[in-house]
Structure formats: structure tokens, C-alpha cells
Amino acid sequence: MEQDRVRAPNIRDVARLAGVSYQTVSRVLNDSPSIRPATKQRVLDVINEVGYRPNQAARALVTSRSRTIGVLSAQSSHYGPSTSISAIEIAAREAGYRLSITNISSGDYASIKSGLDYLLSQSVEAIIVMAPQVRVFDAIDDLMITVPFLTLESTGRDPRHSLSVDQVAGARLATRHLIDLGHTEILHISGPQDWIEADARMRGYLQELDEADLRTRAPVLGDWTAHFGYYAGLELLRFRDFTAVFCGNDQMALGLLHACREMGVDVPGDMSIVGFDDIPEAAHFFPPLTTVRQNFAEVGRRAISHILSELRGDEPTVHEQLTPELVVRESSGRLA
Amino acid sequence: MEQDRVRAPNIRDVARLAGVSYQTVSRVLNDSPSIRPATKQRVLDVINEVGYRPNQAARALVTSRSRTIGVLSAQSSHYGPSTSISAIEIAAREAGYRLSITNISSGDYASIKSGLDYLLSQSVEAIIVMAPQVRVFDAIDDLMITVPFLTLESTGRDPRHSLSVDQVAGARLATRHLIDLGHTEILHISGPQDWIEADARMRGYLQELDEADLRTRAPVLGDWTAHFGYYAGLELLRFRDFTAVFCGNDQMALGLLHACREMGVDVPGDMSIVGFDDIPEAAHFFPPLTTVRQNFAEVGRRAISHILSELRGDEPTVHEQLTPELVVRESSGRLA
DNA sequence: GCTCAGAATGTGACCGTACACATCCTCGAC
């Protein structure tokens, strides 16, 4: 406490103690070539001794380079986003960049905008947006963003600044799988309407049914949670006018599996269920879940690689969607 | 693109365009009281028009207040940490603070230290550490941290700077529950050795068995994943010399449930299983999992509240552990 | 019409760093 309000040592303090000029200290910090090893060592010793730490704010101010990439994320506690963020962080670190992650709790325009605003005021050098709401694009337009940016979503809206796993293709894979198994009455429990992914998966489902000339039903609008899957399942299973369900994610599929057990519906004997995401737990559900795997880590890595190339001055290249993969396990089967 | 390399407008640009001094603009930004409404409006108009955004680096430099709280986190993709972070973020935002989240991928000393170093060089005003490795404490000591900090772990090592759910108590609750059900041969599948939580849960398990004068067995050292629980289960179940398992987390319990089904072991008839965390999915496992619930969100909220009071100048108060809660579902039962 | 308090606004300095440039040192070549 007695030393508390004393200000942290700065570059000049270090210089004085080491008997050199502040510029020499600066050189040591940025390991500039022409500096005598003895001098360098002396400076480093002082730095360690006084616990000097360069002030990032000052550095960012003068260089206008923060070495930071901003990430705007919603629901970063979900498996997908958090896996991607993890991969982004690792890739960024390798390139010498840090992440500044901002979560927005609600998807309304104001909070998206204020999140982006905050990142920009941090002088981030690039922005990756993982907020899966459509309004994000409006906010990006409004804010006149000049730094490289990328949204990790698959709308066709701005292909030069988007990167993602092809959700529509994934949904079609899942639906096609059920059709191939002989199902004709296939339900879809989707995610919340305003999520881009939810919408894309729903579109994929509808397209595939349409092409197969099968009856499309209005999807059930869920909220991604296992609880929803469970309660929706209890309700839906009262009328067994369907034999397969494509769930918008694995959690809802889990809840639905639960409901099936309680209602005495055998999976996959009476009911086939397919999820989406392939969370690590899905392989251990009962029964192990057939689902669509998306490589979240790869998305993260590519995002950074695109950002870096833009940072080097390359033109933003066009959207390149990753292909998801169907993982067939035991929750789906041929219609008896 | 044509406007690309032009520098962002600063406070003086705004001042010039609004026909006032830069200080007046600064007053508008910090809504200082004595400013004529007309002037204020004029400045705000210009700000909007040119898309001016205050430079945080400059502001942090001069005020040495970043309005940012640093969070050091490991494995932030896990349910617990990410739930806490979410709560921390919300609470911090309400108090006008932002979060700077840094993930460390490995738990070694160097990366913990560099993570903390980074946060400190960002001039964060406080630090919350969620990295569950013991070495964190050494790093904190070494770095001569002068800002308020808090670790979200339950070691007794620094009670004035720790806050957490009582892991030992939680583990005892789980173990006691199994003992009460008549089990005498109880196994423990723990998390990785170097995780503080894993260690605490193991200690709680051992203590409770010890007090009940039951045989303690060497815990199986896992890695938190469902896969591990599954494969460990397949192995362990070859010798059925136990009737209950306390798992270090819910994921491993899920894997174990899976193994039980495959080996034809009925849960809870032949085998009782208890998890830890109460992830939202646990209620929908088969059977629904008995587990220990910890209120991660509450931990996050309290963390911020402690930090804020320290930031206001209060002395750090002593560690106050939250009590976890046993949630009995259907994976545990009386010994036949 | 003058005075004066208080509101409104402006000026200078500084935060900690990096860059551009100036200066000093060292040493080999003549």
C-alpha cells in the first residue's frame, strides 16, 4: 500500500537507471539491430529489476498499430463459437496478434453497434464478427469500417467478407440422409429465427425436401437448448405423424432423445433423429447421435489467415465456404 | 479505398469543423456540465458526420484508466468458465467496465506469465484469473501485481484474493450421497492432476470416504472429456468391484453412462453415477444425471462486485466460498 | 452603465512511446 500510488516505471526511468538515453531503451524493447550487447544487457537487467512493462496505450497511440484483432461474438459460451475463438486465438498469437473479444448479450442493433464501436475505438487492426444476427451487416455498413473485417456467417450478402461452413449444404446432407433411409415425413426443429445459421439450416432442409417432392412442414422454432428439445418432443410425440426429425443442433436433439425415451418411442426403430454441430458429447448420447460435423477450428484458422493477408495489403478474396460432413451414428435408421 | 490511408479524425478535426476548441469537444465527450446545449449539439453533429471515435489508447495514456478488467482464462470453451465469463462481462458492463479476455492454451508457467504480462501492459485496472492451474499463484507473486486481482479458484492459498464455489464441499456432497445410498465401493474419475478443481474434488471424495471409514481407491486420472469417461468405463467395467462412481465432471459421467450401456450395466440398478457441474445437458442424459450444481454465474457476479469495491478503495475482503448444491436425478440409486 | 459572479470556452502542458534525424564513437585505410 505504501508504494501504491507511485506511478509505474516508464522508459525514461529505465534509461536513467541504466545510464543510457530513453531511445536506447526503446531500441532494446524493439530489438533493433545496432546496439551493443553489453548495453542491451544492462538495460534488460534494469527492466527486470524495476519490473518495467511497456505501456501498450502509449505504443498504440504513436504507432497506431495495436497488434490486436477484434472479435465480436454473441453467445461465445456455445460450443461452436468458443471452438472457433480458440482456434482464432491460437492462429493470431502465432502471427503476433492478440485478440480483443467483445461479447454482446443481445442481438439488437444498438448493442451490435456499440460492440463494434468499442472495438474500433481500441484501434483494433481488423475485426472478426461472430455474431450470428442479420443486423450485423447493417451495423458494419453504418460504421464505415475501414479495417479488414470478416464475418463468420454464411449469408450471400457480402461474400468478400464472409467465411463459414456451408450451413445450407449441411442441412441438406442431414435431410438427404433421412430421405435416403426411406423417411417421407421429416420434421425440423430449428434455432431462433434471427440467427443466420438457424435460417440457413432451415432453408437447406426445405430445399432438400422440395427437391425430393416431399411434404415440407413448418419448422418448430426452438432456442438451441436441450430443454426446448425435450419439451417440444413431449408435445410433438403425442401425434406420431412423422418418423424423422432433423434438429438444428445437437443439444435440441439430445432433449428430443430424452423425450422419445419417456414416450416409449424407440430411436432409431420408430424415430430417426439427426443433429447438427457434432459436439464432442454427441458420440455418447443414447443412442450415439447422427449429426453434421462442422470444423469450427478450421473456420477460425482460415479467418485469421484471410485477415492477415488483407493486413499485408492483399485484396479481400472471395468467400470460400467449408463443407460440413455427415457423421452417421446410431440415432438414424431405415424406416421399418 | 480512395480514402483509405487518411488518418481517422481526431478531436481537433472535430473542433475545427464545429468551430470550437478541442477542449470543448473533450467536454462534450465526457459530458461535462457547463456546456451550452447548442454548442453541444453542434459538436455532436460533427462527430456523427465525420464518424469520429475517441481513441482509447490516447485516453488510457493520459488518464491511466482503461476502464478495462483483464480476465486470464484457460479453456474458456468449457461450460463453467464460459458461463462465469458471461456473467462477469454483464456485471462489468453495468459498472461501465469492459473485459479484456486472454486465453492461455497451456498451463505452463511461461504462458501464464505472458498472459498476465499482456493484461498488465494493457493497463487493465484489475485482473480476474480463471486459469485453474496452481502455477498461477507463482506468476502472480512474481509479477508484483499492484492492481486488484481475484482468482476464481478454491485453494486456501490466498483467501483474500480468491473466490469460488467450494469444490471440496461439492465433492463431499456427491460422495456422501452415494454412501447414504448404501454404496461402499465408490470409484472416482478425476480431472487432470494440475487442475485446482480436479484436485479439490478428489480431496473432497477422499475425505468423505475416510470419515465414513470406507476403502479409498486411487482415483482414475481423466481429462474431462466424454471420450475419456467412455474408454475408462469400458476398461473399469471389466472388473465390477465397485457399485458407484463419482465423476469429476458431467462430460466424463456421460461417457461412463455410455460405457455402462454397452457393457450391459444398468444405471442406477447395477451402478450409480454422479457427475459434477450440472451442465444444461445433464438433465437429459440417459438416465438424467445426478450431479453437483455450481452457480457459475453467481461466481462471476461476485467477482466483479469484489473487484469494484476494491477499485473504490476498500480493502480486499476475505474469501467467501459459495456452496454447491446436489441435484439428485436418476443416475444414482440405492444399492440393490 | 458598471460590477461581478459564474457559466462557457480556450490555452499550455503532459501522459509514454516510436520515428526521423543529429551526433558521437570506433576503427580500418590511406
Add this chain to the structure above:
DNA sequence: GTCGAGGATGTGTACGGTCACATTCTGAGC
């Protein structure tokens, strides 16, 4: 011994804000 080249080191300035203080404006009270 002098010179110059290039390595090593030092000095001024700018980055974009805020703070302390100075100055100007405004309107009420006499």
C-alpha cells in the same frame, strides 16, 4: 595522423486525448 564509413547512441517531435488553469462571455443586481 587524418579521414570517412558505419555502428552506437542521443535529441526533438508527434500521436490524441485530459487536466489545470486562464480567459472570455453572459446576465443579474445596483
